[in-house]
Amino acid sequence: MIHKKAKHYIPENLEMKWENLEPLLIELRDRQINSVEELEHWLRDRSEFEAAIEEDFAWRYIRMTCDTVSEELLQNFQYFATEIEPKIAPYSNELNEKLVGSEYFDKLDNDKYFVYLRSIKKSLELFREENIPIQTEIQVEQQKYQSITGGMSVHIGDKEFTLEQAAAILKSPDREKRQEAWEKITGRRLENKQELDKLFDLLRVLRHKVALNAGFENFRDYMFQALGRFDYSPQDCYSFHEAIELEVVPVLKEQAEKRKAALGLEALKPWDTDVDITGHAPLKPFQNGEELIEKSIQCFSNISRYLGERLEIMKENKLFDVESRKGKAPGGYNYPLAETGAPFIFMNSANTFRDLTTMVHEGGHAVHTFLTADLELNDFKHCPSEVAELASMSMELISMDNWDVFFTDPEELKRAKRDQLIDVIKTLPWVAVVDQFQHWIYTNPDHTDEQRSEAWVQIYERFGASFVDWSGNKEAEINLWQKQLHIFEVPFYYIEYGMAQLGAIAVWKNYKENPEKGLQQYMDALKLGYTKTIKEIYETAGIKFDFSADYVKQLVAFVKSELEKL
Incomplete structure (x- = not known):
């Protein structure tokens, strides 16, 4: 079992009420x-304290x-x-001022504190x-957004499914079943379209106001x-x-043509993009949540005893x-405690x-949490997303050679690896779409819902939506952005x-070139925190840390070569 670290400053079992917290902040300030x-x-x-x-x-x-x-949990x-x-918030700003204004500030070890102090100075600028x-x-x-989307479900046949459960049917070899599931999921999302548009319009206005108050022209530049x-x-x-448009989209176009030919279709519809092109039933790596956890522990243990033990600790502590x-x-996350x-x-x-x-993605984040747990300051553990997502996305790929825990059939294991590598390539254009859409949203703060829809379709089709025939389903295409919770919650x-x-x-x-050295370098990087x-x-x-066209081309070529081996 694991326990909270021993307290040296704040009282043990401190009740989180403002009247208990303020005296501690005053003491730190004074x-x-x-x-x-x-x-x-x-x-x-x-x-x-933090x-x-x-x-x-x-x-x-x-x-x-x-x-x-x-309602009780929401109120909490x-x-x-x-x-x-x-x-x-205002006390935190005063503490930042106290730190930067201290006569001993310049005597702090620059090598140890450089990144942390840089962030403190930026917080003071923006407050x-x-x-x-x-x-x-x-x-x-x-x-x-969570409350609205968390309650969504659909009926297919005589069963009720959450949208995540219904999405599994999109892998069915039966095209009629796929279409029915896709239409039910899409229809359910569209029922809340206006409500989510209204919510986002409010968030957009509030965020723009924050940016203006801080002296920025728009929320993009502020963020x-x-x-x-x-x-x-x-x-x-x-x-x-x-670079993604130039080097990755053509690879996806090639994959879409292969899919269309293999499925014997004149045009790919939105419900044809996830089914296995060999006609096999969907991969079934586990039967239930308990088995998923057990097999993940085994998978991580086969990479490294340390990695497996981290998930075992989480299981024992009901995490x-x-x-x-x-x-x-909806969605998934790893939340550090x-x-x-x-x-x-x-x-x-x-x-x-x-x-x-x-x-395995969230498991990569989890390993990162454990590796940074003993860093001296809490802020040292606050990794930027460019580092946090390196931990998780690397684990998706590193773990692949140990997926035989989930797939005892070698052909199924090959299929799984192939699907994963295609997903890796597909990730990049979708990232470009979501990112560029947000650039447009916040640099055009007075846009209407109609203009936003037009901008979404224009950006989406530039990065590959044109591989799929959306005729007859344009409303669904226009509304795709609403399923991305990051746009609502973490802009x-x-x-x-x-x-x-x-x-x-x-x-x-x-x-792949040197497993022992490659894993050690990965873990050494994560231990640094921020x-x-x-x-x-x-x-x-x-x-x-490079995202030039040349580097994109080089790494996508490597993924393609690995795909061809499968």
């Missing part, structure tokens, strides 16, 4: 600091997403979002008191600073999109909720191959998936 050693001690005390706050918030979020219909979450978080209530409102409003994107610019993102059910929020040093994995398994890849968190996907291919290439720059972390992993 404490006299008379040496660099005392300043570092102050940093550790502040870190302990870790306790983060873990409390984590459990409120986890419980709410596990049961979106519970909203209490933190409205009564604690906004009151902490505006008038944004606190707006950000609170955004926090509350964006969670409505590049808020996300700490010190290593690349919006123009670099556009260049990355172009999984993996099965899909009505009333559960800052005080405990372990994570919680949440997902919506419908016993499909996709659920296997989700589990601009998406291009990182593309950057990390390239990095993951490079990590996997190293691993104590080094993104470029330095990638270099520690034995790869480059």
Whole structure:
């Protein structure tokens, strides 16, 4: 069993109420600091306080997403979002000012604290008191996406399915069944189209207001600073999109033509994109959530004893909720528990191959959480997404050679690997679509719903929607963006998936060439947390932080060569 780390500053069993928290913040703000050693001690005390706050918030979020219909769990979450978080914000800014204004600030070890202090300075630049209530409102409003989508289900035949469960039917060799499932899922999503449009319109307005208050022309430019994107610019993102269009979209076009020919179709419809082209039944790597966890532990153990033990610890401590059910929020995540040093994995398994890849993806995040658990400051564990997603996406590929735990039939194992590598290629254009769409949304803040729909289709078709015949289903195509929860809940968190996907291919290439060295480099990089720059972390992993057309071409060629071996 695992337990929260021992407290040195805050009281044990501190009840998370504002009247208990404020005295601690006042003490931190008013404490006299008379040496660099005392300043570092102050940093550790502040870190302990922040870790306790983060873990409390984590459990409120986890419980709410596990049961979106519970009014009590929603209120617990909203209490933190409205009564604690906004009151902490001005104190946090004062603590940042105290740190930067300390006469001992310049005596802190630059090598150890450079990345952390850079982020503190950026937070001070961006802080505006008038944004606190707006950000609170955004926090509350964006969670409505979970409540709306978590309650969606469809009836197919005499059975009720969550949308995740129904999506498994899209792999059926029976085309009529696929079409029925796709139409039911799409129809159900469209029932809430106007409600979600209205919600997003509100979020867009609030986010734009935050940006204006902070002195930016638009929310895109604000978020590049808020996300700490010190290593690349919006123009670099556009260049990355172009590289994907040039080097990846033609590969997908080639795959679509092969699919169309293999299925004997004149045109691919939206319900034809997931079925196995050999006519085999969908892959069934496990029967239920418990078996998924057990087999994942075995898979990770076969890579490294350490990796398997991390998932075993999570199982023993009930840190999984993996099965899909009505009333559960959509999607999947790994949520680090800052005080405990372990994570919680949440997902919506419908016993499909996709659920296997989700589990190893979130398992990569989980390993990252464990590897950074003992870093000195809580902020050292706050990795940027470009690093966090490298951990998860690399694990998807590293784990493939141990998927025989899930597939005892060698032909099924080949199919699984083939599907995974095709998914790797498909990820990049979808990332470009979602990212470029968000650039458009926030640099055109006064757009109408109709203009937004037009922009979505134009961007989507540029990156490969034209491979599929959407005639007769244009409303569904226009509405595809609403299924991407990141757009509602974590704006601009998406291009990182593309950057990390390239990095993951490079990590996997190293691993295939030398498994022991490749795995060690990967884990050494993750252990750094965010104590080094993104470029330095990638270099520690034995790869480059690069998303140029040449690098994209090189890595996609490697994936294609591995596909051909299968």
